[in-house]
Amino acid sequence: MAALTLEQVSKIYREKGKPDNRAVKSLNMSIHDGEIISLLGSSGCGKTSTLRMVAGFESVSEGSIRLGERVLNDLKPAERNVAMAFEGYALYPPLTVRDNIAFSLLRGKTPAAEVQRRVAHVAALLEITDILDAYPPTLSGGQQQRVSLARALVRQAELYLLDEPMSQLEPQLRAVLRGRIKEYLIEHRMTSVFVTHDQTEAVALSDRIAVMSGGVLQQFASPEDLKERPANLFVAGFIGEPAMNLLPARLHLDGGELRAVVTAHGSTAAALSVHFGPLARLPEAQAMALHEGQAVHLGVRPHKVRLGSTHSAQGTESAAQGQLSFNQWQGDQSHVGVELGGHTLLVVTDGAVDLAEGAPVNLALPLSALHLFDSASEQALVHGADLR
Numbered sequence: 383m384a385a386l387t388l389e390q391v392s393k394i395y396r397e398k399g400k401p402d403n404r405a406v407k408s409l410n411m412s413i414h415d416g417e418i419i420s421l422l423g424s425s426g427c428g429k430t431s432t433l434r435m436v437a438g439f440e441s442v443s444e445g446s447i448r449l450g451e452r453v454l455n456d457l458k459p460a461e462r463n464v465a466m467a468f469e470g471y472a473l474y475p476p477l478t479v480r481d482n483i484a485f486s487l488l489r490g491k492t493p494a495a496e497v498q499r500r501v502a503h504v505a506a507l508l509e510i511t512d513i514l515d516a517y518p519p520t521l522s523g524g525q526q527q528r529v530s531l532a533r534a535l536v537r538q539a540e541l542y543l544l545d546e547p548m549s550q551l552e553p554q555l556r557a558v559l560r561g562r563i564k565e566y567l568i569e570h571r572m573t574s575v576f577v578t579h580d581q582t583e584a585v586a587l588s589d590r591i592a593v594m595s596g597g598v599l600q601q602f603a604s605p606e607d608l609k610e611r612p613a614n615l616f617v618a619g620f621i622g623e624p625a626m627n628l629l630p631a632r633l634h635l636d637g638g639e640l641r642a643v644v645t646a647h648g649s650t651a652a653a654l655s656v657h658f659g660p661l662a663r664l665p666e667a668q669a670m671a672l673h674e675g676q677a678v679h680l681g682v683r684p685h686k687v688r689l690g691s692t693h694s695a696q697g698t699e700s701a702a703q704g705q706l707s708f709n710q711w712q713g714d715q716s717h718v719g720v721e722l723g724g725h726t727l728l729v730v731t732d733g734a735v736d737l738a739e740g741a742p743v744n745l746a747l748p749l750s751a752l753h754l755f756d757s758a759s760e761q762a763l764v765h766g767a768d769l770r
């Protein structure tokens with residue numbers, strides 16, 4: 383296994399008569415030896431282009447890619463010692479599933495008995511033992527995808543690249559295989575990069591997740607940090623289901639205390655005022671970035687707001703009062719909309735909520751649920767979780 387380092391890596395697609403398409407922009411990433419990471423983002427954000435540059439199926443337009451001490455940029459794919467499961471499977475139709483999986487091992491010096499042992503092990507792991515003697519054209523998409531994944535996992539490579547490797551599987555099987563694949567990767571200390579647009583999958587599989595948008599790396603952090611300390615408005619809105627509430631607000635720093643005030647539409651009255659505590663609790667550099675009247679976005683995760691019929695904010699919680707605008711039971715949780723001076727705050731609760739439309743609602747907003755982002759730069763300013 384080895385560490386993977388990307389330094390200022392860009393991918394520029396050039397087509398005659400069209401403007402250059404900079405699909406990946408100055409990507410810097412350092413993936414540790416044995417670490418499992420995911421590239422996560424919406425369609426077209428540059429995930430696959432990044433993976434294909436690492437594998438050697440796309441040239442690197444700018445920057446350098448290193449695996450351990452070796453620079454990969456000018457090596458052919460076969461010289462890189464990188465195993466890849468492709469989104470389009472790329473199986474050999476005239477070979478059985480068993481021979482497809484064993485192909486790379488048979489070309490090497492692995493003894494036949496060891497090849498058979500490894501193929502049997504990975505086939506059992508991915509539940510494809512019963513199709514080992516079948517030919518790819520007779521298989522379903524989900525089966526072909528697992529064969530492609532098995533072919534990558536069975537190899538002894540320095541790096542494993544897995545492009546949406548479970549996208550064709552049914553949710554139940556996908557959940558089971560996720561757990562098994564993760565165990566297998568950890569047991570063999572396999573440095574691995576997944577590409578996915580499914581955040582549940584990225585969270586379940588990865589030590590760290592690289593969130594990409596528009597070819598730019600937005601944040602590369604643990605699943606917990608992405609949720610509790612999103613680096614900017616994009617990550618705040620992208621990670622978490624349902625999305626974080628983001629309300630336009632102004633900062634007030636009077637008396638050495640930090641407050642964010644959301645004003646009601648068409649008025650100067652406060653619709654919501656939240657208290658972050660003394661400014662002195664912030665690291666100096668962070669406090670210096672704040673000023674009176676600064677335009678910010680206040681972020682609040684829907685799961686973290688408490689609903690009550692009476693005022694019940696305690697300790698480090700901020701209180702607010704609004705009006706219930708909708709109340710939807712989702713089968714396992716309630717999605718409740720609360721109107722605050724023309725803004726709607728979404729609240730998610732585990733149980734059913736016995737309140738009708740228009741009812742007054744009291745909210746308690748725990749400090750740990752609050753985030754501040756600068757509206758102009760869109761960068762994070764303060765996370766309540768750091769002030770507990």
Ligand SMILES: Nc1ncnc2c1ncn2[C@@H]1O[C@H](COP(=O)(O)OP(=O)(O)OP(=O)(O)O)[C@@H](O)[C@H]1O
Nearest residue numbers: 395403405423424425426427428429430431432579
């Ligand atoms: N071979 C190519 N030639 C020209 N442009 C390309 C090529 N491959 C990708 N692109 C463009 O590069 C951008 C990023 O595409 P890429 O496939 O890397 O994104 P992605 O995040 O992996 O998307 P998806 O999840 O849909 O696969 C898109 O604008 C795409 O149209």
